[in-house]
Amino acid sequence: MARLTHEQLKQIVEAAIFVADQPLSKEKLQSTVLDGLKVSNKKLDAALAELTLDYAPRGIQLIEVSSGFRFQSVDSLSHWLSKLWQEQAPRYSRALLETLSLIAYRQPITRGEIEDVRGVSVSSHIIKTLTEREWIKVVGHKEVPGRPSLYATTKGFLDYFGVKSLADLPPMQTIEVLPELEQQQQDEQRLKTVAEQIESDTVSQDSASDLAELGPNKEQLH
Amino acid sequence: MARLTHEQLKQIVEAAIFVADQPLSKEKLQSTVLDGLKVSNKKLDAALAELTLDYAPRGIQLIEVSSGFRFQSVDSLSHWLSKLWQEQAPRYSRALLETLSLIAYRQPITRGEIEDVRGVSVSSHIIKTLTEREWIKVVGHKEVPGRPSLYATTKGFLDYFGVKSLADLPPMQTIEVLPELEQQQQDEQRLKTVAEQIESDTVSQDSASDLAELGPNKEQLH
Amino acid sequence: MTQESAPNKPPIQQPLPLAFVNGEAMIDKPEDLYIPPDALEVILEAFEGPLDLLLYLIRKQKFDIVNLPVLQITQQYMEYVEVMKEIKLELAAEYLLMAAILAEVKSRLLLPKRADVDEDEDDPRAELIRRLQEYEAIKIAAQEMDALPRMERDVFTASAEPNEQVAPIKIQPEVSLQDLVLAFQSVMKKAKAFEHHQIEREVLSTRERMSRILELLNNHNYLGFETLFLVSEGKAGVVVTFLAILELVKESLVELVQAQPFSQIHLKLREAEEDAWQG
Numbered sequence: 001m002a003r004l005t006h007e008q009l010k011q012i013v014e015a016a017i018f019v020a021d022q023p024l025s026k027e028k029l030q031s032t033v034l035d036g037l038k039v040s041n042k043k044l045d046a047a048l049a050e051l052t053l054d055y056a057p058r059g060i061q062l063i064e065v066s067s068g069f070r071f072q073s074v075d076s077l078s079h080w081l082s083k084l085w086q087e088q089a090p091r092y093s094r095a096l097l098e099t100l101s102l103i104a105y106r107q108p109i110t111r112g113e114i115e116d117v118r119g120v121s122v123s124s125h126i127i128k129t130l131t132e133r134e135w136i137k138v139v140g141h142k143e144v145p146g147r148p149s150l151y152a153t154t155k156g157f158l159d160y161f162g163v164k165s166l167a168d169l170p171p172m173q174t175i176e177v178l179p180e181l182e183q184q185q186q187d188e189q190r191l192k193t194v195a196e197q198i199e200s201d202t203v204s205q206d207s208a209s210d211l212a213e214l215g216p217n218k219e220q221l222h
Numbered sequence: 223m224a225r226l227t228h229e230q231l232k233q234i235v236e237a238a239i240f241v242a243d244q245p246l247s248k249e250k251l252q253s254t255v256l257d258g259l260k261v262s263n264k265k266l267d268a269a270l271a272e273l274t275l276d277y278a279p280r281g282i283q284l285i286e287v288s289s290g291f292r293f294q295s296v297d298s299l300s301h302w303l304s305k306l307w308q309e310q311a312p313r314y315s316r317a318l319l320e321t322l323s324l325i326a327y328r329q330p331i332t333r334g335e336i337e338d339v340r341g342v343s344v345s346s347h348i349i350k351t352l353t354e355r356e357w358i359k360v361v362g363h364k365e366v367p368g369r370p371s372l373y374a375t376t377k378g379f380l381d382y383f384g385v386k387s388l389a390d391l392p393p394m395q396t397i398e399v400l401p402e403l404e405q406q407q408q409d410e411q412r413l414k415t416v417a418e419q420i421e422s423d424t425v426s427q428d429s430a431s432d433l434a435e436l437g438p439n440k441e442q443l444h
Numbered sequence: 445m446t447q448e449s450a451p452n453k454p455p456i457q458q459p460l461p462l463a464f465v466n467g468e469a470m471i472d473k474p475e476d477l478y479i480p481p482d483a484l485e486v487i488l489e490a491f492e493g494p495l496d497l498l499l500y501l502i503r504k505q506k507f508d509i510v511n512l513p514v515l516q517i518t519q520q521y522m523e524y525v526e527v528m529k530e531i532k533l534e535l536a537a538e539y540l541l542m543a544a545i546l547a548e549v550k551s552r553l554l555l556p557k558r559a560d561v562d563e564d565e566d567d568p569r570a571e572l573i574r575r576l577q578e579y580e581a582i583k584i585a586a587q588e589m590d591a592l593p594r595m596e597r598d599v600f601t602a603s604a605e606p607n608e609q610v611a612p613i614k615i616q617p618e619v620s621l622q623d624l625v626l627a628f629q630s631v632m633k634k635a636k637a638f639e640h641h642q643i644e645r646e647v648l649s650t651r652e653r654m655s656r657i658l659e660l661l662n663n664h665n666y667l668g669f670e671t672l673f674l675v676s677e678g679k680a681g682v683v684v685t686f687l688a689i690l691e692l693v694k695e696s697l698v699e700l701v702q703a704q705p706f707s708q709i710h711l712k713l714r715e716a717e718e719d720a721w722q723g
Contacts (some may be wrong), residue, residue, distance in 0.1 A: 015281035015299050018281070019282075032302060034302075059232070059234060068604055071604035072604055072612065074237065077233060077237050077607070082610050082611055082613050083254040083255050085610075086615055087612050092617050104624065108654055108658055117635045150658060161621050164554050165652060167652070167706065169621070170621065170625045229620040237604070241603065241606040292601060293601070300599065305542055314581075323589050339575075339579060342492065342494070343538070383595075384594065385590065391592075394581055
């Protein structure tokens with residue numbers, strides 16, 4: 001067989017690495033595509049080095065991993081390339097929705113408390129799914145044996161459902177007993193009592209500066 | 223999102239085509255990696271054309287096949303590259319290739335019509351192999367006794383043979399002009415073929431839309 | 445017939461007769477085909493059917509299809525078919541059909557022409573010629589298709605690995621506010637069935653505020669009591685905060701700390717009584 005030119009060698013090595021199913025080591029290149037062509041390791045090294053340089057400005061790069069050489073997309077493109085693969089996640093189960101609603105309406109709440117209400121255990125998978133979706137998060141731990149996590153909904157949860165605050169969630173109608181009117185009166189009474197209490201306190205000078213300090217967290221209080 | 227530079231666009235498109243599992247059409251590029259980036263089709267075309275040129279001297283090339291763009295090794299390197307695999311590429315029998323050609327050039331076509339032209343029966347094994355390779359598919363049924371299946375080729379077939387459309391297949395040798403005495407018969411035959419085509423057009427919605435796809439290649443269907 | 449010849453032996457080293465027909469007749473093997481004497485069905489495999497065989501005979505003799513010399517072709521064709529009948533009759537059915545067609549064409553050509561029939565319309569070879577030409581066109585198309593550079597044999601897909609950071613994007617299921625409310629209603633109905641558990645009504649904004657205060661306390665060890673009240677929220681806001689703090693204290697989630705009478709009150713997360721849980 002005629003000797004390969006430098007360009008031919010580069011082409012063969014380049015194409016081989018691109019079409020192989022696995023990274024290709026220099027040994028593998030020599031024993032397969034370059035078999036019988038008597039290419040010195042020095043020449044092969046040179047070809048690989050040149051290819052690495054050729055691809056440096058491109059969207060993919062020639063890199064060496066433990067089992068050999070392969071082409072791989074550039075770091076900075078990962079964000080866009082991820083969009084090539086989209087998976088439709090399965091619909092949420094009833095158990096998940098019930099758990100979410102309990103966390104929304106009864107927060108902060110522990111897993112045990114959710115289980116008490118639902119009468120069945122809450123799978124870790126559900127908590128994980130809700131956490132990954134950034135709808136719930138742990139806001140503390142209840143000081144009872146086991147220090148269970150206290151779950152609450154996030155701002156992301158409110159954004160998703162298009163409400164400004166939890167108070168804007170639909171009222172929980174089924175919760176028996178008190179007719180609406182009575183409830184409202186009760187609430188008003190409660191507010192009034194507390195408001196009066198607070199009004200009678202004088203806000204100290206100090207607290208003004210404390211409030212300023214709290215500045216960055218302001219939106220979290222809403 | 224900030225506008226992409228021309229170089230960024232080229233990098234994203236290049237990397238996407240390289241990492242995708244299937245050839246990528248311009249539509250797919252726009253709806254995945256370029257989603258929201260407001261890249262005009264003109265700019266995308268320009269990027270693809272430049273990439274094609276960039277790779278022209280290399281061991282792999284950017285080509286457009288039926289279902290989109292893909293990078294593939296250069297034809298002339300196949301001798302060396304095939305050493306990467308232990309197994310030989312599958313060989314196909316003449317019977318299979320003739321059957322496939324008939325389906326490609328005369329689609330939609332029934333098994334009986336294939337047998338008429340070839341003068342021998344078509345084995346079920348061949349139809350099964352072609353179907354399993356996803357090179358052919360049933361696009362409808364001919365409204366004659368027995369309602370035989372009408373076969374047509376798929377995009378996968380065109381991809382495999384590296385062409386963009388049926389029109390890019392080598393043109394089929396037209397039947398030599400017969401001496402005048404047979405002209406009339408030939409005309410009759412032609413009429414019959416056209417009539418059958420029209421008939422099969424109305425066979426099913428499926429095949430109708432498939433035929434529409436074939437639009438530009440109609441003259442090859444004679 | 446001798447068995448010593450291996451199928452891969454070159455054809456030129458085979459001086460043996462191709463086959464015996466009716467005990468002694470023999471024919472030459474086609475010059476450009478290698479047919480092992482012990483595997484005559486290869487004839488059938490070498491040709492894709494009677495049309496292919498006819499084409500072969502025509503091309504071999506350099507005849508023009510259009511002027512199909514029916515007599516010679518029929519003769520040669522029949523010789524092949526005789527061989528097939530001897531060896532593998534069941535495979536030869538399609539070839540026999542063609543033999544019948546050829547015989548018919550031959551006999552019609554031999555019949556004297558009638559003067560009153562327009563001869564242009566009635567060449568008995570026409571249909572056969574048309575079929576041969578159509579078959580030849582497909583045969584050539586198949587060869588050309590086979591010659592196209594194709595995947596796995598001539599070209600290979602060039603692919604690169606996505607960077608490790610490339611992760612599939614999950615399309616999350618949609619949930620409507622109504623789904624959420626319905627789920628809550630259903631869970632509450634169920635809870636009622638468990639009578640041992642009592643559900644009390646709570647003002648939602650208070651629960652929300654409880655969550656936020658806990659969050660704040662996760663970031664600060666101590667929070668000044670007053671800092672939690674924002675004048676900008678007005679009276680109602682102040683009340684909600686106050687109720688939330690009371691509720692947190694009641695549920696033992698936070699404690700209020702005052703160093704000395706009248707000094708500032710601080711909130712802190714209730715200390716974990718670590719030792720108590722470790723046993």
